Each structure stands twice: as C-alpha cells, then as structure tokens.
Amino acid sequence: MLPYQIIEKKSYGKALTPEEIAFFVNGYTRDDIPDYQMSALLMAIFINGMTNEETLALTKVMLESGDRLDFAAADGFVADKHSTGGVGDKVSLILAPVLAALDIKIPMISGRGLGHTGGTLDKLESIPGFNVNLSGDDFQKMVLTNGVSLIGQTKNICPADKKLYALRDVTATVRSIPLISASIMSKKIAEGIQGLVLDVKTGSGAFMPSYDDSKALAESLVAIGKLYGIQTTALITDMNQPLGRKIGNWLEVEESIAGLQGNGPEDLMMVTLALGAEILQMADPQLSAEDAHKTQLAVIENGAALEKFMTTTRLHGGDTKVLEKPDNHSRATHRVDYPAPRSGSLQTIDTMQLGFLGIELDAGRRKTSDKIDPDTGFVIHKRLGEKVQTNEPLITIHANKKPALDSVMSQMEKVFKIGDEPAHTPTLIYEKIG
C-alpha cells in the first residue's frame, strides 16, 4: 500500500477500506507518514466526507492507537461531557467539579484550542503550574481517589488524535463530521466511561454553523457511543454568540470560578446544568430533571463544587492562590473598549470571526508550535437582541501587543451587526438527540 494511492483514492471521493485507514493513521502516528501526506488526506476527507463505515473504522484505529482505561474498580458511575467546540465555552471547567462533588467519576481527556475555538487544556494551563500531562496511571488514580482529573491525549491514550488534532488545527480541516466524530469519540471511548453527554454547538461560532449539519454531527456521535456500549445523549446548543461574557484562557477560568461561586452568567449556567442533568439521570434513571438541576445547584451553593475544583487544581500541581484571588493573576497590558458605531439592536455576532481575532491576540495558535498568551481575549458586554446606544462599549479587547490590538480593533466592525429591526434572541438549547 502506498500513501500516495490512498490519498488519490480519497481525492476522487471513493470510500477507503478499514485496512487503508489503519495503514495511514498508524503510519502517521509512528512518524512513518509525514505531515504533508496526512494533510493531503485530511483535506480529501474534508472535501469528500466519509461513509459511516469509514468513520467507524477511523474511530477504531484512533482508539486502538493507545490504551483504553478500565474503571471497573470505580465506586460510582463513570461519565464525561464533551463539546464539539465553541467560543467562550468553559462548561467543562464548571461541570467536571460539580459532577465530581456529586460522586460521579469524571476521567476527562480534553483537547487544546482548535481552529477558532478555545480548548480546555489551554484554559487549565493558564492556572500557573497546572499540569495536564499526567501518565495514564496517575490519571486513573486521581479519578478513583479525587473523582475527577483532566488531561490531554498522551503517547499512551489516543496518540493518533493528539497528532491529528494539532495538524487539523492549522490546516483548516476541522469542520468535517467524520473527523470531528472520530476525534471526539476515540478519546471518550478510551476513557472507559459508562455515560457521555455531548454538547453539539450550532450557529455562527460552531464548526457546523448550519442546524442540519449540527444535527447530523450529533447523530453520528451518539451512534458511535451506543455502538461501543456507552449511554450517550447530545444536546444541540446555541453558538450564535459566545457562551458567557469572557473569551480567552485565563478570562474563562475566572468566569468559571464565578460560576462555581454561584455568580456565573445565566446562559453559561443553563447549558452547564442541562448537560449535568443528562449525566445525573443516566446514573440514576429515577431522578427527575428538576431534581438533577437542584442537586447541582446545591453543591454550588454549599461550596463543595468550588472546593473540588481547588483540590483538583492542587493535585495537578496548580497554584490555587490565583483561584482564591483572581485579581492576583497577570492581566493583559492593554484593555480597550470597542464602542458601538451606531444605536439600534444587536442583530448578529460573527462568533467564528471573533474566535479568529482571538488568535491574532495569541489566545490561540497560528501554527502548532505557537505559545498561547493566557491573559489575552475579550469581555463582551452586549448579547444578541439587546438595545445599544452609539459609543456604548460592545466588547473590551485584552491584548499584550499593540499592533495586534490595533489590527483586532480595526476588524471589529465585521463582527457586530447593529440594525433598526427588533433583533432575535436565539434559543439556548434546541434539541436532545439520543
């Protein structure tokens, strides 16, 4: 088999065999196949798609590129939540400790920023000292003793996704249903979980902006989960505007702490609690949705969820002093408002464009070796449908480099559309699949 022939076959839209997929992905993971050939195959998949059989074969080979964890010794339900990626999406940082405080075991294998979206690992690393690179053994021990641990793919767990994810991030090959499905599900199946809830984003800041594509992605993810014997549901949630008010790595940790203290923005908390309720109801099918919401609110109100986040940070080597006093964390040098150019109501936010502007501020990566600036990002002041007066701040840009600040400021007019017509406030949670 030659990589060239497999790329050519896919470039003509033909379905690959499981053997061809395994040959290519394993060869790439072992460094026998170079980035440029894998990039070409990814682009051919991106353009031509994959059949369900190919997507399953890709998931299987990515899963089998590393170890699978086994939580048979766990005392309690083992579950996880994963998002298809959004802007300002910090749900995992709040939900993981909330569920762990309710005795659900959460072995969370997450990703870094991808395309225009942020990643849980980059956010956690904005906490000084937080180590997301634990060995599989240490990860497993921490989940069993502490209830939750959050790491990235390792050389033992989903190494194929680790390499492919980084390559897709910089080759514009993220927005593909089979590639997203295999990436997410290989990580989640490797975790050895019993239950999984997926947050499938739809709208201008989602990888799948159209509702039909988001639904097709949700169905693909749920079908793979079920085939592997995992109780899986997906909520399709809105990404026509950032979730919460803060976007950027440390800024999002700061907003998550507020959420764990009971002061999170309403949209962020609603999505978090709805996803958490799915897991709690899988663990206890007798529990009503209302009680599942109440129990989560109780561990936020009594401080148990925040305490779990603090302990988890400490166990990962992170400095909890900045979590106790977020003002002690470093801040971006420039914090400048972008004023509304006219009055009216906020009609649309180009959320994907906003995510890409975050990369210009170094809140995300242009190439895999780039270092993230943890302090940069945005604080958004207006939501879709709200009334705006001329010169009122729409967003505050947090930047450390003046040229990047100027460039982002000059492009902001492309992000916000203000009009005279009464504007539409999007639904937050559209539909449940599975």
Ligand code: URA
């Ligand atoms: N999250 C992942 O883990 N992988 C993707 O491809 C997209 C979102």
